[in-house]
Amino acid sequence: MAEQKQPRKLCIIASKGSLDMAYPPLILANGGRMSGIETHIFFTFWGLDIITKKKNKGLNVAVIGNPNMHPMFHIPSIIGVIPFMSAAATWMMNREMAKLDFPPVDEFVQTLVDSGAHLYACKQSVDMFKLKLEDFVDGSKILGVMEFLEIAEGAQIIFV
Amino acid sequence: MAEQKQPRKLCIIASKGSLDMAYPPLILANGGRMSGIETHIFFTFWGLDIITKKKNKGLNVAVIGNPNMHPMFHIPSIIGVIPFMSAAATWMMNREMAKLDFPPVDEFVQTLVDSGAHLYACKQSVDMFKLKLEDFVDGSKILGVMEFLEIAEGAQIIFV
Amino acid sequence: MAEQKQPRKLCIIASKGSLDMAYPPLILANGGRMSGIETHIFFTFWGLDIITKKKNKGLNVAVIGNPNMHPMFHIPSIIGVIPFMSAAATWMMNREMAKLDFPPVDEFVQTLVDSGAHLYACKQSVDMFKLKLEDFVDGSKILGVMEFLEIAEGAQIIFV
Numbered sequence: 157m158a159e160q161k162q163p164r165k166l167c168i169i170a171s172k173g174s175l176d177m178a179y180p181p182l183i184l185a186n187g188g189r190m191s192g193i194e195t196h197i198f199f200t201f202w203g204l205d206i207i208t209k210k211k212n213k214g215l216n217v218a219v220i221g222n223p224n225m226h227p228m229f230h231i232p233s234i235i236g237v238i239p240f241m242s243a244a245a246t247w248m249m250n251r252e253m254a255k256l257d258f259p260p261v262d263e264f265v266q267t268l269v270d271s272g273a274h275l276y277a278c279k280q281s282v283d284m285f286k287l288k289l290e291d292f293v294d295g296s297k298i299l300g301v302m303e304f305l306e307i308a309e310g311a312q313i314i315f316v
Numbered sequence: 317m318a319e320q321k322q323p324r325k326l327c328i329i330a331s332k333g334s335l336d337m338a339y340p341p342l343i344l345a346n347g348g349r350m351s352g353i354e355t356h357i358f359f360t361f362w363g364l365d366i367i368t369k370k371k372n373k374g375l376n377v378a379v380i381g382n383p384n385m386h387p388m389f390h391i392p393s394i395i396g397v398i399p400f401m402s403a404a405a406t407w408m409m410n411r412e413m414a415k416l417d418f419p420p421v422d423e424f425v426q427t428l429v430d431s432g433a434h435l436y437a438c439k440q441s442v443d444m445f446k447l448k449l450e451d452f453v454d455g456s457k458i459l460g461v462m463e464f465l466e467i468a469e470g471a472q473i474i475f476v
Numbered sequence: 477m478a479e480q481k482q483p484r485k486l487c488i489i490a491s492k493g494s495l496d497m498a499y500p501p502l503i504l505a506n507g508g509r510m511s512g513i514e515t516h517i518f519f520t521f522w523g524l525d526i527i528t529k530k531k532n533k534g535l536n537v538a539v540i541g542n543p544n545m546h547p548m549f550h551i552p553s554i555i556g557v558i559p560f561m562s563a564a565a566t567w568m569m570n571r572e573m574a575k576l577d578f579p580p581v582d583e584f585v586q587t588l589v590d591s592g593a594h595l596y597a598c599k600q601s602v603d604m605f606k607l608k609l610e611d612f613v614d615g616s617k618i619l620g621v622m623e624f625l626e627i628a629e630g631a632q633i634i635f636v
Contacts, residue, residue: 313472443576
């Protein structure tokens with residue numbers, strides 16, 4: 157795999173869209189860029205929300221309910237039995253992340269683009285959710301799994 | 317770790333048994349094989365369901381409830397409060413994956429075996445769930461954690 | 477990335493605090509140490525509970541509810557609608573792990589410290605949960621994300 161003296165490369169796969177699991181890939185990618193490591197993030201399945209412009213300002217902490225659940229399923233809010241609690245948990249998490257000087261998800265994503273991290277929307281997931289390139293944060297590209305695996309050659313792969 | 321010119325190797329650990337988290341390891345493994353990469357999948361904990369013949373035709377999207385939950389716990393269906401919604405979400409996911417030309421989980425697993433991917437059932441999980449080799453898809457092997465780590469030397473490890 | 481003949485290194489990120497997802501990083505780290513591999517575990521987000529002395533004796537299997545949920549959010553027990561079932565699932569899981577000769581989480585962590593595995597509490601998570609070094613199992617260190625990435629150079633990274 158790795159060839160001698162190849163520069164270090166980090167390939168992160170972000171597959172979750174809940175607020176708490178959106179941060180780990182962003183924090184790792186940010187650390188990678190600050191260390192001068194070539195960094196790629198591949199957003200797939202529910203993780204696609206993190207770079208979707210209409211959604212990444214409003215990611216939630218699910219209090220009850222499967223954190224992998226997604227509006228695609230049009231499930232009415234059983235979770236809405238406790239909308240206040242979910243909102244409270246989301247508010248608290250956002251506050252705690254801000255205290256740690258982590259920006260909100262949408263700004264964090266922009267910072268990563270500016271820092272030279274490569275952001276990809278998984279082509280298969282894009283098709284599944286019927287999205288288009290313009291739905292994603294500027295600087296994102298759409299990329300298939302095969303192309304991602306090619307880029308990931310010699311990289312450290314981290315699946316979140 | 318990696319020796320110069322060692323061929324690329326992908327070692328995927330599949331630990332989840334919900335329908336949505338069953339696909340990422342299969343899709344990554346498939347991409348690996350299509351790129352000619354030596355590919356191993358180690359099914360452990362709830363991920364064991366993916367290669368269990370009696371179960372892998374019927375994986376579900378959990379609407380409410382912990383996606384890591386498993387029939388081993390004999391929990392009566394609180395989740396059954398909303399059996400229709402879980403069934404609807406599962407149906408929708410199956411339909412969307414089919415639209416993307418991804419086969420159902422059981423056929424996908426067979427495709428991977430045919431393509432030369434190596435499938436392992438984690439020995440410790442097999443014992444925990446009181447299963448036997450014949451419970452798994454043909455071509456699977458039972459393998460301990462230590463042996464898996466040995467195979468994974470020099471590989472890119474992806475934990476799902 | 478990897479330099480020729482560099483000894484193998486395993487860097488595990490433990491981000492989940494539910495009982496079932498606490499075991500995979502411990503089991504992988506244990507396998508690593510038994511194979512003589514240099515092993516590091518970075519406990520972050522909900523995974524911090526695994527090395528928190530007041531908590532790691534009482535990790536739970538969440539029956540309903542998001543396994544990423546955490547007492548930080550002070551959510552009263554909706555989950556407590558079914559406290560018996562969650563307790564039963566937790567008891568069953570603990571029993572099954574014991575049958576497999578895996579020690580309880582707190583003893584398992586101690587075994588890892590004794591075996592020479594390196595345990596780190598993620599500095600950012602430590603701050604978020606307002607914890608201190610003395611809250612963690614003896615032998616743990618507090619480490620930032622950047623320092624962790626430095627240690628992880630040339631390692632196989634596994635995110636759980």
